[in-house]
Amino acid sequence: MNSDGWLRALAAELHRHGLDPDLARHVVAESATHLRDSGESPLQVFGPPSTYASAVAESVGAPRHTAGVGTARVDAPARAPQTAGPVRLEVRGITKRYRRRPVLAGVDLTVRAGEIAAVVGANGAGKSTFLRICAGLLSPDSGRVRVHGTLGYCPQSGGTADFLHPEEHFVLVGAGRGLNRTQARAAGRAHAAALDWEPAGRTQARHLSGGTRQKLNLVMAALGEPDVLLLDEPYQGFDRGTYLDFWQQLWRWRGDGRAIVVVTHLLNQLDRVDTVLDLTPAREMSA
Amino acid sequence: MLRQLAGCATFFAVDQERRGQWLRGVLDLCVLALLHRRESYGYELAQSLDASGIGPIQGGTLYPVLLRLQRTGLVSAQWREGASGPARKYYRITPAGADTLRRTAVDWDAFARGVETVLREVQTR
Amino acid sequence: MTKIWTVAELALREVVRRRGVLLILLVFPLAFYASRRDDHAGQSIRFVCLGLSWALSTAALFAGSAARGIEPRLRLSGYRAHHLHLGRLLALWTVGAALSVPYFLLVRFDQDDVRYGAIALIMALTVATAVPFGLALSAILPRELEGTLVLLIVVGLQMVLDPADTAARALPFWFSREIGTYAIDHTDSGYLARGLVHGVVLTLTLTTLVATASGIRLRQRRHLSFE
Numbered sequence: 001m002n003s004d005g006w007l008r009a010l011a012a013e014l015h016r017h018g019l020d021p022d023l024a025r026h027v028v029a030e031s032a033t034h035l036r037d038s039g040e041s042p043l044q045v046f047g048p049p050s051t052y053a054s055a056v057a058e059s060v061g062a063p064r065h066t067a068g069v070g071t072a073r074v075d076a077p078a079r080a081p082q083t084a085g086p087v088r089l090e091v092r093g094i095t096k097r098y099r100r101r102p103v104l105a106g107v108d109l110t111v112r113a114g115e116i117a118a119v120v121g122a123n124g125a126g127k128s129t130f131l132r133i134c135a136g137l138l139s140p141d142s143g144r145v146r147v148h149g150t151l152g153y154c155p156q157s158g159g160t161a162d163f164l165h166p167e168e169h170f171v172l173v174g175a176g177r178g179l180n181r182t183q184a185r186a187a188g189r190a191h192a193a194a195l196d197w198e199p200a201g202r203t204q205a206r207h208l209s210g211g212t213r214q215k216l217n218l219v220m221a222a223l224g225e226p227d228v229l230l231l232d233e234p235y236q237g238f239d240r241g242t243y244l245d246f247w248q249q250l251w252r253w254r255g256d257g258r259a260i261v262v263v264t265h266l267l268n269q270l271d272r273v274d275t276v277l278d279l280t281p282a283r284e285m286s287a
Numbered sequence: 288m289l290r291q292l293a294g295c296a297t298f299f300a301v302d303q304e305r306r307g308q309w310l311r312g313v314l315d316l317c318v319l320a321l322l323h324r325r326e327s328y329g330y331e332l333a334q335s336l337d338a339s340g341i342g343p344i345q346g347g348t349l350y351p352v353l354l355r356l357q358r359t360g361l362v363s364a365q366w367r368e369g370a371s372g373p374a375r376k377y378y379r380i381t382p383a384g385a386d387t388l389r390r391t392a393v394d395w396d397a398f399a400r401g402v403e404t405v406l407r408e409v410q411t412r
Numbered sequence: 413m414t415k416i417w418t419v420a421e422l423a424l425r426e427v428v429r430r431r432g433v434l435l436i437l438l439v440f441p442l443a444f445y446a447s448r449r450d451d452h453a454g455q456s457i458r459f460v461c462l463g464l465s466w467a468l469s470t471a472a473l474f475a476g477s478a479a480r481g482i483e484p485r486l487r488l489s490g491y492r493a494h495h496l497h498l499g500r501l502l503a504l505w506t507v508g509a510a511l512s513v514p515y516f517l518l519v520r521f522d523q524d525d526v527r528y529g530a531i532a533l534i535m536a537l538t539v540a541t542a543v544p545f546g547l548a549l550s551a552i553l554p555r556e557l558e559g560t561l562v563l564l565i566v567v568g569l570q571m572v573l574d575p576a577d578t579a580a581r582a583l584p585f586w587f588s589r590e591i592g593t594y595a596i597d598h599t600d601s602g603y604l605a606r607g608l609v610h611g612v613v614l615t616l617t618l619t620t621l622v623a624t625a626s627g628i629r630l631r632q633r634r635h636l637s638f639e
Contacts, residue, residue, distance in 0.1 A: 026366070026376065027350070027354075029366075029374075029376075030329060030350065030375075030376045031346065031350070033328075033329075033330070033373055033374075033375055033376070034329050034330050034333075034346050034350075036373070037330040038330055038333075038346075044345070045345050045346040045347060046345070046346050046347040046350075047345075047347045051347070052347050055347065055351040056350070056351055056354060058351070059351040059352070059354040059355040059358065060354050060355075060358055061358060094635075133635070134636075135488060136488070136632065136633045136635075136636035137484050138633075139633050139634070139635060140635050143635060144635050144636075144637070145635055145636045145637070146636075146637050146639060147636065147637070147638050147639070148638075148639050149638075150490075150638075151488055151638075152488070152489070153485055153488050155485070158481040159481055159482060159485050160481075160482065161422070161426060161478070161479075161482050162426075162478065163425070163426040163429040163430060163478075164422060164425065164426060168422055168425065171418065171422070172418060172419070172422050172486065173485075173486065173489045175414055175415050175418035175419075176415060176486055176489035176490035176491040176495075177489055177490050178490065204429065220485070220489075221485075223489070224489065224490070
């Protein structure tokens with residue numbers, strides 16, 4: 001790893017540790033000066049960015065969010081017991097069949113402001129179908145969905161315009177939400193920064209990497225601060241660091257009083273959410 | 288002060304792990320002592336520590352110590368252009384830091400003398 | 413209004429960035445024109461108009477298909493169905509107008525003894541109809557391939573069928589042949605009137621069809637309610 005790459009990684013790790021931005025900038029600048037003076041390799045002088053960032057965070061007494069290297073587990077910030085607010089999403093008795101195969105049979109879910117609900121289940125258990133029904137993109141055979149407020153939806157893939165730049169996507173979605181161009185760009189950039197992504201530039205969406213396109217997708221869903229966020233495995237293609245950022249962002253949104261439904265198959269996050277909806281059919285569970 | 292550093296200098300033959308343990312106990316003191324002479328920046332401190340025989344101290348060890356000293360108010364820091372080269376973060380010992388250094392240096396002196404007395408018996412036997 | 417303009421502007425940017433497609437669109441009618449220029453001057457005008465309609469409806473078909481993925485989520489982000497299809501229509505009409513101007517100038521300076529005003533009318537109606545025609549196909553057919561094949565058949569039939577034949581009137585670009593006869597062969601104004609009515613009715617019908625299809629696809633579903 002060259003110095004620039006190492007310094008960038010350090011900046012990202014410090015951000016991840018919740019270090020004050022000013023302080024983080026100073027730490028990175030000081031490391032850069034040291035590397036220039038000594039002419040040695042950053043790994044030799046400071047070790048891996050994640051390790052050094054942990055040491056720095058500990059020295060300045062920053063709250064620790066991430067656990068040890070190599071595990072994808074994220075510690076949710078401790079939360080006050082009564083942060084859940086009014087009901088934002090009410091799903092009652094959703095039933096859906098494909099051909100004659102029942103996919104969803106009488107599914108209920110209630111999510112309040114300031115809550116995260118995880119939707120889990122095996123492949124083909126109907127997780128995406130359920131979310132599409134909640135978003136009104138698909139009709140169920142029976143059942144109702146009631147949304148108190150506005151809705152944002154992030155699909156598993158697609159949902160972007162191949163020939164437009166990221167900032168043009170912000171403007172497009174922003175206009176729908178009643179934001180003017182400047183506001184839309186600023187809001188998009190702010191959401192992107194939380195995912196450690198700098199969207200300025202004239203790269204068309206079709207040339208973005210898979211992970212970056214998913215970041216764009218996620219930012220589009222969050223733009224205009226909708227009350228309910230429906231996220232269908234939005235982290236596909238994310239590297240480990242971005243994956244951690246993504247969960248940090250979810251908890252921030254929860255703290256802001258958003259109601260969030262997220263499809264996930266990574267079970268080690270489940271004790272960090274408020275509700276778990278398991279769509280695995282009963283016969284498979286007993287198998 | 289110089290005696291402490293000279294004391295540190297006699298440790299050079301020991302194995303790495305033990306040396307690491309010793310360092311953890313005294314590195315902040317050594318840094319405070321160096322800053323008591325004059326203000327300095329990270330790379331220069333690392334060089335001074337190396338030159339005094341404490342051994343090469345990597346940035347990954349040194350800067351967290353500096354940050355902790357800064358957080359506890361024992362040193363203050365300021366970004367400044369040097370006489371030559373780029374802007375650097377200069378550290379300066381605070382009155383509280385000088386006070387701590389004075390008190391701890393006395394303690395260390397007693398401690399090190401005790402250790403020395405015991406160990407000298409081994410050496411001279 | 414801001415919403416329609418935003419959709420129109422960004423749809424226009426999308427089309428303009430498909431450089432390859434644009435180039436083919438621009439060159440394609442020219443090939444039609446050049447192929448018949450030497451043996452029959454009038455025929456080359458008829459061909460360039462049909463080439464233009466084929467090129468534009470294909471562009472609209474592709475633009476419509478490309479928008480399918482993003483439109484449902486734009487609908488969720490506060491757009492109504494009419495914002496989306498009106499914006500896209502505006503963008504494609506603009507592209508069509510820009511594309512047809514050089515061809516009108518070509519006919520204007522390359523051909524003699526032709527009613528130029530009628531040629532301009534053909535081109536205007538071509539732009540007006542081809543765009544909703546392509547968008548309607550993209551709304552009805554599942555994939556671009558099917559749409560392209562349908563377009564190929566329609567334009568092929570349009571070329572071979574005699575405009576005097578009643579069945580030919582069912583084809584979308586019949587007005588082009590009818591007004592073409594008026595412009596090139598200097599026939600009576602009945603040709604002009606019939607062609608004009610056909611073109612206008614077709615534009616309205618196709619635009620309504622696009623609006624209806626988009627309204628159905630992006631409708632607020634009954635099971636979902638916002639409070």
